[in-house]
Amino acid sequence: MTAVAQDLPGVADATTDALLSVDGLRVEFGPADAPLVAVKDVGLTIAPGEIVGLIGESGSGKSLTCRSIMRLIGAPGRVTAGTVDFEGRDVLAMSSKELRDFRAHDVGMIYQDPFSSLNPVMRIGDHLRETLRANRGMSKAEARAEGIALLERVGIPDPERRYLSYPHELSGGMRQRVMIALATASRPRLLLADEPTTALDVTTQAQILDLLTDMRRELGMAVLVVSHDFGVIAQVCDRVCVMYGGHVVETGPVERIYADPQHPYTKALLDSVPDMESAGNPVRREGIPGYPPELTDVLPGCVFAPRCAHARPGCTSVPMVLQPVDAAAPDAGSTACPVRPFSVGGPFDPVAGSPPDPVAVPVSPQPAAATAAMTAAETAARAQTGDPGDLPAPGEARITQPTDQESTR
Amino acid sequence: MTGEPILHVEGVTKTFGMRRTLRERVGRAEAAEHRAVDDVSFTVGRGEILGLAGGSGSGKTTLARCLIRLVEPDSGAVRLGDDDVLAAKGADLRELRRRMQMVFQDPYASLNPRMTVGTALHEAGRVHRRPGSEDADRFVTELLARVHLSPTIAARRPRELSGGQRQRVAVARALAVGPEVLIADEAVSALDVSVQAQLLNLFLDLRDELGVAIVFVAHQLAVIAEVADRVAIMHQGRMVEIGDAGVVLRDPQHEYTRALLAAHPHPDPRGRAGVA
Numbered sequence: 285m286t287a288v289a290q291d292l293p294g295v296a297d298a299t300t301d302a303l304l305s306v307d308g309l310r311v312e313f314g315p316a317d318a319p320l321v322a323v324k325d326v327g328l329t330i331a332p333g334e335i336v337g338l339i340g341e342s343g344s345g346k347s348l349t350c351r352s353i354m355r356l357i358g359a360p361g362r363v364t365a366g367t368v369d370f371e372g373r374d375v376l377a378m379s380s381k382e383l384r385d386f387r388a389h390d391v392g393m394i395y396q397d398p399f400s401s402l403n404p405v406m407r408i409g410d411h412l413r414e415t416l417r418a419n420r421g422m423s424k425a426e427a428r429a430e431g432i433a434l435l436e437r438v439g440i441p442d443p444e445r446r447y448l449s450y451p452h453e454l455s456g457g458m459r460q461r462v463m464i465a466l467a468t469a470s471r472p473r474l475l476l477a478d479e480p481t482t483a484l485d486v487t488t489q490a491q492i493l494d495l496l497t498d499m500r501r502e503l504g505m506a507v508l509v510v511s512h513d514f515g516v517i518a519q520v521c522d523r524v525c526v527m528y529g530g531h532v533v534e535t536g537p538v539e540r541i542y543a544d545p546q547h548p549y550t551k552a553l554l555d556s557v558p559d560m561e562s563a564g565n566p567v568r569r570e571g572i573p574g575y576p577p578e579l580t581d582v583l584p585g586c587v588f589a590p591r592c593a594h595a596r597p598g599c600t601s602v603p604m605v606l607q608p609v610d611a612a613a614p615d616a617g618s619t620a621c622p623v624r625p626f627s628v629g630g631p632f633d634p635v636a637g638s639p640p641d642p643v644a645v646p647v648s649p650q651p652a653a654a655t656a657a658m659t660a661a662e663t664a665a666r667a668q669t670g671d672p673g674d675l676p677a678p679g680e681a682r683i684t685q686p687t688d689q690e691s692t693r
Numbered sequence: 694m695t696g697e698p699i700l701h702v703e704g705v706t707k708t709f710g711m712r713r714t715l716r717e718r719v720g721r722a723e724a725a726e727h728r729a730v731d732d733v734s735f736t737v738g739r740g741e742i743l744g745l746a747g748g749s750g751s752g753k754t755t756l757a758r759c760l761i762r763l764v765e766p767d768s769g770a771v772r773l774g775d776d777d778v779l780a781a782k783g784a785d786l787r788e789l790r791r792r793m794q795m796v797f798q799d800p801y802a803s804l805n806p807r808m809t810v811g812t813a814l815h816e817a818g819r820v821h822r823r824p825g826s827e828d829a830d831r832f833v834t835e836l837l838a839r840v841h842l843s844p845t846i847a848a849r850r851p852r853e854l855s856g857g858q859r860q861r862v863a864v865a866r867a868l869a870v871g872p873e874v875l876i877a878d879e880a881v882s883a884l885d886v887s888v889q890a891q892l893l894n895l896f897l898d899l900r901d902e903l904g905v906a907i908v909f910v911a912h913q914l915a916v917i918a919e920v921a922d923r924v925a926i927m928h929q930g931r932m933v934e935i936g937d938a939g940v941v942l943r944d945p946q947h948e949y950t951r952a953l954l955a956a957h958p959h960p961d962p963r964g965r966a967g968v969a
């Protein structure tokens with residue numbers, strides 16, 4: 285995001301229109317002299333009423349990014365760099381009173397772990413009433429009526445009875461709906477939804493996603509949705525940010541990300557998306573070889589290099605900076621991978637998505653034949669659009685495909 | 694590939710919210726409202742994965758818990774091989790619980806917050822005298838590798854892990870005691886798809902290499918499609934459909950299964966209903 289804002293005239297202004305803009309966020313744990321850096325450099329913006337998806341490797345820092353926006357990083361964790369700007373206000377510099385107001389009125393959060401965020405000895409109604417009285421100054425009776433209405437809105441059957449239930453008496457899905465009712469009780473401008481449908485069945489999930497899009501339409505609420513389920517992301521999001529190893533590695537409109545991922549990690553992620561077509565014929569998917577980076581690792585250059593099927597020697601000096609995927613189309617988003625070309629088509633592309641050879645453990649590089657096929661197809665695509673496919677990073681030489689691979693057939 | 698049945702479940706029923714005496718007094722129809730699991734029967738074979746799907750509150754977790762008596766069923770029978778699970782007591786019950794491990798929807802439930810991951814994994818193996826558990830470091834490292842976690846995770850406590858890391862530790866904890874039946878309740882739902890793919894491969898490996906029978910509860914039908922040999926669908930406490938995965942998910946017979954399939958979100962955004 286940073287790079288886009290700086291490099292493209294006119295786009296810089298977009299940030300000032302943003303409801304939320306996070307820039308250069310860094311979150312550390314552990315001792316100051318040998319920190320564990322969980323979030324390294326995260327930037328993202330959300331416009332009013334926009335639904336943005338945050339996807340990526342488990343442990344890549346998605347939840348910590350959400351918590352940082354709420355300023356909810358508990359000691360020993362700390363934000364050591366970056367800014368969080370909400371409508372021109374600097375969240376990281378807010379006084380405790382401003383912060384209380386901010387959390388009560390402007391932003392709501394659904395936590396990843398609904399089990400530990402409801403107090404087991406408080407009834408569902410007590411949770412709701414407390415929130416409504418504190419945030420919306422309602423009387424006891426008003427809070428009760430509104431609380432029941434909220435339970436109804438999130439699709440809890442028999443809300444009057446559930447108002448009196450304890451958390452352990454509800455199924456996982458119902459508890460999650462209670463969390464959504466709580467997070468949206470004060471009609472926030474921004475909802476941070478960390479895995480909002482993870483524990484839900486598909487019917488309930490569809491209802492919750494409808495609920496989120498309705499609230500966006502009716503209240504103009506913007507949403508940051510963290511989800512592992514690309515089906516969920518595809519249903520509701522306008523844009524997607526992909527995280528890996530404490531960085532945003534790619535961002536763009538959901539359609540473009542799905543059909544034409546421009547970062548090898550995004551592509552590997554999409555290739556792992558479970559598919560109904562497997563029914564009755566389960567096959568092993570290749571996933572991504574190796575381990576995600578350790579928090580103590582200081583990786584030179586691209587954070588994905590140790591596991592990337594397209595890595596080449598120059599990748600260890602690539603800066604982790606987002607560059608537009610297409611200089612002529614700033615709306616298409618940006619990627620931190622400067623290597624071109626590495627792929628064509630979407631995850632189910634007949635060429636790129638063919639089942640992996642089970643024997644050939646995919647370390648690097650890409651099998652020569654596949655690379656050649658991609659290169660040919662990509663060249664053809666470029667010839668059609670007149671896109672030179674050239675993307676030099678400012679002050680940084682672009683890493684080009686070694687010619688011997690390009691010509692292999 | 695599927696062996697003889699190892700887990701037999703017959704007519705398991707569990708009712709919440711009313712004491713038995715009271716339920717006997719009120720009419721049957723009223724009592725049925727609180728029936729979380731209603732007369733459920735099925736079997737799972739050695740080396741078979743049974744996918745279990747169904748709506749929120751349909752009784753999947755309650756059923757799963759009945760199988761290892763974390764919840765005591767009101768009636769019905771559960772047998773592991775030739776052993777009667779519902780009648781077992783004391784040491785026999787403990788041994789049955791070792792042979793049937795559960796991975797919970799809530800990974801905190803199976804992890805002691807004060808223990809490091811390494812200690813917890815080793816303890817589980819040591820208590821049950823698992824082969825290899827004499828060498829703590831190696832035992833722990835191998836288990837972590839099975840779930841694709843690096844050995845350095847061993848020094849951390851549950852709250853120092855991301856959601857996905859915690860869930861993988863919970864799977865490793867279950868594997869530490871060498872189970873014959875694994876009951877996984879939404880065990881991969883919180884994982885990113887690449888890690889999820891690795892864990893699904895792990896379940897397939899456990900099935901093929903160790904002949905573990907797996908009851909795999911998940912709400913994402915596409916995830917079930919990736920691993921299940923057979924699929925069962927729950928609705929309001931009842932098992933409304935059970936059969937081969939290819940049949941149930943491609944040519945469902947029950948109306949409710951069809952509704953579930955219709956609600957399943959497709960990962961291609963171009964197909965979505967106008968949400969712009």
Ligand SMILES: Nc1ncnc2c1ncn2[C@@H]1O[C@H](COP(=O)(O)OP(=O)(O)OP(=O)(O)O)[C@@H](O)[C@H]1O
Nearest residue numbers: 313322342343344345346347348853854855856857
């Ligand atoms: N209290 C803590 N102490 C030390 N490390 C922590 C702590 N909380 C989180 N971490 C580490 O920070 C990293 C990022 O965690 P985070 O919870 O943001 O991941 P995530 O992207 O949300 O993953 P998931 O998809 O699994 O939920 C992980 O490696 C995690 O282990």
Ligand SMILES: Nc1ncnc2c1ncn2[C@@H]1O[C@H](COP(=O)(O)OP(=O)(O)OP(=O)(O)O)[C@@H](O)[C@H]1O
Nearest residue numbers: 453454455456457709729749750751752753754755
């Ligand atoms: N301890 C309990 N006391 C009272 N009712 C309970 C208890 N545990 C579960 N229930 C009820 O039993 C029904 C089935 O719940 P269960 O947790 O088994 O559903 P589930 O299919 O696992 O749902 P989910 O997909 O949301 O996890 C629900 O109506 C729930 O409210």
Ligand code: SF4
Nearest residue numbers: 586589592595599621
């Ligand atoms: S910069 Fe290199 S290692 Fe990194 S994603 Fe691109 S090709 Fe892979």
Ligand SMILES: [Mg+2]
Nearest residue numbers: 346347396856
């Ligand atoms: Mg998380």
Ligand SMILES: [Mg+2]
Nearest residue numbers: 456753754798
């Ligand atoms: Mg459940």
